[in-house]
Amino acid sequence: MLSRRRAVVVPSLVALLCALPACSSSPAETAPSPSASRSATASPAPEADGGPVLTKDDLVATIIAAYQEAGSYDFTLVMGEDGALGDVAGSMHLGDVPSYDMAMTMMGLEMRMRAVDGLGYVSLGELSGGKFLAVDPTDPTDPFAEAFADSMDQADPSMGLKEHEAAIVSVTPVGEATEVDGVPVRTYEVVIDPRQMPERMAELESNLPEGAEVPATLTYTYDIDADGHVREVSYEILGIEGVMTTSNWGAAAPVVAPGPDEITTREALGG
Numbered sequence: 635m636l637s638r639r640r641a642v643v644v645p646s647l648v649a650l651l652c653a654l655p656a657c658s659s660s661p662a663e664t665a666p667s668p669s670a671s672r673s674a675t676a677s678p679a680p681e682a683d684g685g686p687v688l689t690k691d692d693l694v695a696t697i698i699a700a701y702q703e704a705g706s707y708d709f710t711l712v713m714g715e716d717g718a719l720g721d722v723a724g725s726m727h728l729g730d731v732p733s734y735d736m737a738m739t740m741m742g743l744e745m746r747m748r749a750v751d752g753l754g755y756v757s758l759g760e761l762s763g764g765k766f767l768a769v770d771p772t773d774p775t776d777p778f779a780e781a782f783a784d785s786m787d788q789a790d791p792s793m794g795l796k797e798h799e800a801a802i803v804s805v806t807p808v809g810e811a812t813e814v815d816g817v818p819v820r821t822y823e824v825v826i827d828p829r830q831m832p833e834r835m836a837e838l839e840s841n842l843p844e845g846a847e848v849p850a851t852l853t854y855t856y857d858i859d860a861d862g863h864v865r866e867v868s869y870e871i872l873g874i875e876g877v878m879t880t881s882n883w884g885a886a887a888p889v890v891a892p893g894p895d896e897i898t899t900r901e902a903l904g905g
Contacts, residue, residue, distance in 0.1 A: 685820060685860025690805045693824070694795045700862030701728060706886035707863075713740075713876045725886040733889040750891040754782035765898035801830035803851055812857070814865040815881060819857040826852050838872075846872070 688696055706727040713719040717739070724736025737746045744759035746766075754769035756762075756778055769776055771783035803825040811820050828835045828848055838848045849871070857866040861883075868877045 685818075685858075685862075687807050687820065688805060688822065688858065690802050693802070693805050693822070694799045696862040697858070697864055698795055700864075700883075703861075704863065704883040705729065706882075706884060707880045708882040708886045709878060709880045711876065711878045713874065715875070719874065725882075725889055727886060727889055735887070735889040748889060748891065749782065750889060753891070754778065755892050755897070756782075762898055765896055766892045767900060768897055798826070798831055798834075801826040801828065803827050808855070814857050814859075814879070817859050817865055819859045819865050822856045822858065824854045824856055826854070828852055842872070848872070 706725065708725045709723070711720075711722040713721065720738065720740030722736055722738040722740070724734060724738075727733045731752050733748075733750050735746075735748045738744070746757040746759070748755040748766070752771070754771060755766040756769060757764065757766045767778070769778040769782050771779050773779050804823075806823045806825075808821045808823050811818055813819065827850070828838060829850075835848065842848065852869070852871050854867055854869045856864060858864055863883050864880060866877065866879045869875065
């Protein structure tokens, strides 16, 4: 079963440049899958304006500025071919106190999570009768508290990118400008050295099956529009593939706390 920590950390969208598989699912628990394909909505558009060409020196600063200016976005994350390993969809609102609402299916577990005004809410689907458990990230006795606290820390305006900037080996424009969902984008191959991120490297290594090694470099494909918005990211690392897309920058779906009739208790669940 997917651990509570992983279930929360994945949709929090930790740094786009970090090794997402280390957060989402253990290589020891999943089988290799085909290479991640570009989104079906991406199409050639040679005359499209993807904006200025970004480099290793300004990629992270440009993306962070775009997050801060927009403040919100909707997103999807698909892992494995056609979501075989899991999928997540939701809305993220950044700021001093981030909020998000996301639904996911991952390794057979259906969940929905929200964070509003510093408090968390988690629904385990049928296991919780379709209702939410309230989570106080500051309560050390709450089994979900640590994971929610981590996810709130990671949902900052910089999305954790800054701390991983030193791990970038290269940023290379690929091909002509294209479009994703009708938005002109420029495609980049971003290569990082996981050994420059000791904590992430340790997490990757702890989840590897016996005899497997973390690659010397990890490669991601980024589609970025003229405003610096990351419209799509795809990767295949250690046999795990994923594609994340974003939309509605600055106009994400609103996030509201569940009403009293939508909340249940652990006692009601027998725990």
